[in-house]
Amino acid sequence: MLRRDALVLLASSLAMLATPAVAQSWKEKYPELVMALVPAENATGTLDRYTPFVNYLSKELGVKVTLRVASDYTAVIEGQKNKQIHIGFYGPGSYARANTVSGGNVVPFVTTKNSDGSIGYYSVMYVRADSKYKSIEDLKGTTLGFVDVESTSGFKAPNFFLTQQGFPIDKHFKVGQTTGSHENAVLALAAGTVDAAVNWWNSEDDSNLTRMLNKGMVKRTDGSPMTKADFRIAWKSPLLPGSPYAYLADMPEDLKKAIAKAFVEAPQKDKDAFAKLSDGKDLGFVEVTAKDYEESVRMNLWLDEQRKKKAS
The missing domain is CATH 3.40.190.10 (Periplasmic binding protein-like II)
Incomplete structure (x- = not known):
């Protein structure tokens, strides 16, 4: 005959086997x-x-x-x-x-x-301050530096909003070329490889450009550091999420x-x-x-549709 404590132990063991395993963390x-x-x-x-x-x-x-x-x-x-x-x-x-x-x-x-306290940011188009370009209208027939085709501020937003505003990039600019990163777009503009470059911008003192300038990453051909005064904004998008x-x-x-x-x-x-x-x-x-981000999804769908039209 099993002792009482052995019976209790056996019952507990059977109960554990019958109970579903506790979910793992x-x-x-x-x-x-x-x-x-x-x-x-x-x-x-x-x-x-x-x-x-x-x-x-x-x-x-x-x-x-x-x-x-x-x-x-x-x-x-x-x-x-x-x-x-x-x-x-x-x-x-x-x-x-x-x-x-x-x-x-x-x-x-x-x-x-x-x-x-705001939420969101902007796409901006920079030009060199020593250039003749002051507005999007002035940039007709020039070379534009993009970031990446999946970048919102560096590709999607400029394409979407400029088309709505009557300046489709493939018609307004002579060339639109990707540079690979936000920093590369600024450097291409500084070097004169492109006439304008798009990038992200939160405020006058908070943008990719200001971060690069604060690090001394943007230089003139003589090696001296450039400043905010060397650039100006020729176009700015509506507020993005x-x-x-x-x-x-x-x-x-x-x-x-x-x-x-x-x-x-x-x-x-x-x-x-x-x-x-x-x-x-x-x-x-x-x-x-x-x-x-429903508006961002709609922007993507619009861009995809434009690509399909060009490919057909």
């Missing part, structure tokens, strides 16, 4: 998270800007967060589509592309709030909530790491959803 399935960024500056600058923030995320989430600096926009889009990237940082247009090609599995969760961070929709809900919470709380929990992302210009992260 997301940390067991995701011991490492990969965050990738579309290129906005050179790899060294990106690593310097984002490494403290990635370290903060690793600490907050309790798993390793690995930063991947992509060579182009498509690498991030395809990487997240294939679930090799868990968190991606996009422009509105490249996010819209990622959302489409992933069948809706790439979704935005936060964007940044600018120093003036803020560049979003997006994660995979099919990840566990508690993981997605933990990621969003870590981002939103970053300015309070690691002020220095957050400030480094924008040289102290941004105020914080604000939560967003796919609904906030």
